[in-house]
Amino acid sequence: MDDKFELPPRRELPEDIKDRMRATVRMRMDDPEFEPHGRGRRFLAAAAAIMVVAVGAAVVVQSAQDEGAANDPSTTTSPSQTGGFQAGNQATADRALVDRCWRAAMLSPQAERYPKRREEWMGGRQMTWGGVKQVGLRLGQQIAGCELSETTVWLSDPQTPLSPDDPTEVKMMMMTPNGGSALNVRAGVGKVVVGVDQTARGGVKASLEPYDLFYGVRSGEPRQLPGGARIHVGVEDLETRKFRDVLYEQVPAPMVTVVDQPQPPGERTSQAGKMLAECITRERTKYFEPMVDAELLVPTLYTEYAQPRQPMVLARHKDVMAYCGWDLQTGSNRMFTSNDRVSMPEIPGLLVSHQTVLYVDRGVGPVRDGDGKDVLVAGFVGRVMDKVTALEFSLPDKKLPLRTTVKNGTFIAQLTGPPVRSPEFDLIAATYVAKDATGKVIGSGRMFPR
Numbered sequence: 001m002d003d004k005f006e007l008p009p010r011r012e013l014p015e016d017i018k019d020r021m022r023a024t025v026r027m028r029m030d031d032p033e034f035e036p037h038g039r040g041r042r043f044l045a046a047a048a049a050i051m052v053v054a055v056g057a058a059v060v061v062q063s064a065q066d067e068g069a070a071n072d073p074s075t076t077t078s079p080s081q082t083g084g085f086q087a088g089n090q091a092t093a094d095r096a097l098v099d100r101c102w103r104a105a106m107l108s109p110q111a112e113r114y115p116k117r118r119e120e121w122m123g124g125r126q127m128t129w130g131g132v133k134q135v136g137l138r139l140g141q142q143i144a145g146c147e148l149s150e151t152t153v154w155l156s157d158p159q160t161p162l163s164p165d166d167p168t169e170v171k172m173m174m175m176t177p178n179g180g181s182a183l184n185v186r187a188g189v190g191k192v193v194v195g196v197d198q199t200a201r202g203g204v205k206a207s208l209e210p211y212d213l214f215y216g217v218r219s220g221e222p223r224q225l226p227g228g229a230r231i232h233v234g235v236e237d238l239e240t241r242k243f244r245d246v247l248y249e250q251v252p253a254p255m256v257t258v259v260d261q262p263q264p265p266g267e268r269t270s271q272a273g274k275m276l277a278e279c280i281t282r283e284r285t286k287y288f289e290p291m292v293d294a295e296l297l298v299p300t301l302y303t304e305y306a307q308p309r310q311p312m313v314l315a316r317h318k319d320v321m322a323y324c325g326w327d328l329q330t331g332s333n334r335m336f337t338s339n340d341r342v343s344m345p346e347i348p349g350l351l352v353s354h355q356t357v358l359y360v361d362r363g364v365g366p367v368r369d370g371d372g373k374d375v376l377v378a379g380f381v382g383r384v385m386d387k388v389t390a391l392e393f394s395l396p397d398k399k400l401p402l403r404t405t406v407k408n409g410t411f412i413a414q415l416t417g418p419p420v421r422s423p424e425f426d427l428i429a430a431t432y433v434a435k436d437a438t439g440k441v442i443g444s445g446r447m448f449p450r
């Protein structure tokens with residue numbers, strides 16, 4: 001077979017691309033973890049890694065050793081003690097993320113504030129929270145924090161690490177619109193806590209402990225847009241175990257904000273879209289819960305139930321599902337997100353993932369712990385595998401017919417009759433039948449397998 005192809009015309013590469021190509025080869029050649037058999041193979045693999053760079057894309061060719069190190073479970077940190085939703089956190093930052101931070105800096109009006117040469121950008125630890133990642137950076141003799149969502153890169157200003165004899169223990173570097181923070185922390189400093197006080201606008205007080213990203217950079221996981229909130233940073237005294245608290249009247253904003261991977265936002269004009277927008281604003285105004293890339297959420301299903309009518313909206317973006325409806329604990333609409341993947345279809349009984357129940361407000365005020373035995377229920381909502389287009393639920397030994405609607409991997413199962421007391425709604429015993437677009441049954445079983 002005689003395959004012929006034509007090479008594109010020769011073009012001179014920009015200097016920054018050349019710098020990146022040289023840096024990639026040096027990193028591959030000098031990396032002790034990168035050990036193909038023989039020096040020749042080392043050079044060939046390193047050279048292969050820069051092929052895509054030459055046309056302006058990300059480095060995608062990596063050695064098996066690099067992939068293993070990046071995904072080694074032994075490097076995963078322990079779960080957040082502050083209720084975060086991290087997944088696959090690494091001891092060493094993915095080079096592609098550092099590449100993205102560097103490119104964003106070079107594209108920004110503040111490019112002269114950062115090292116131009118890519119090899120001066122060293123990645124520390126990487127933290128992952130749903131759709132947002134955080135990386136600590138060493139930039140020559142300086143440090144910085146970088147936060148990345150699916151669409152955007154935020155970079156703090158480059159700072160000199162605090163010296164061991166500096167009277168300042170912690171210096172906030174930035175807080176992003178996600179509510180993620182980056183801090184410059186002096187060596188030897190113990191526990192540091194970032195506090196957010198939103199009581200002045202009817203919200204809550206909350207706090208979290210930032211994670212060490214190396215080089216003296218610590219990061220607080222993204223929670224909420226903190227605009228209008230009072231931001232505190234507390235440092236624990238190792239002798240008294242009390243916190244010295246510093247109030248930031250003006251929180252440092254990111255020096256660089258670059259939308260480098262734009263995506264269309266979810267619609268906000270329909271009834272469901274408007275309610276979703278209101279829910280997002282409420283959460284960001286009053287609470288301090290994980291919710292990132294909320295603008296990308298697409299409303300999927302909307303319903304009204306009970307009397308007076310209580311609305312519920314479901315939304316989704318990739319693996320993230322969100323729902324907003326009446327919360328009996330607070331006596332208001334609340335929004336919650338989940339990035340739990342629905343299990344694979346070949347696992348019997350796990351096509352369906354339950355998220356929450358449609359609780360009915362009887363107008364008696366918020367329900368507190370231990371006061372839920374007479375709560376009324378009108379149905380429940382959740383997720384399904386994408387191939388599921390129809391669901392039928394049944395509650396054994398109960399004459400409680402449910403009407404179920406499925407759309408874009410989400411569902412609402414709602415009683416066709418009046419709400420019932422929660423003890424009568426035996427959700428644990430619920431069974432389902434799932435069908436695809438042709439009407440074929442593709443799964444059945446209990447929603448909560450024993």
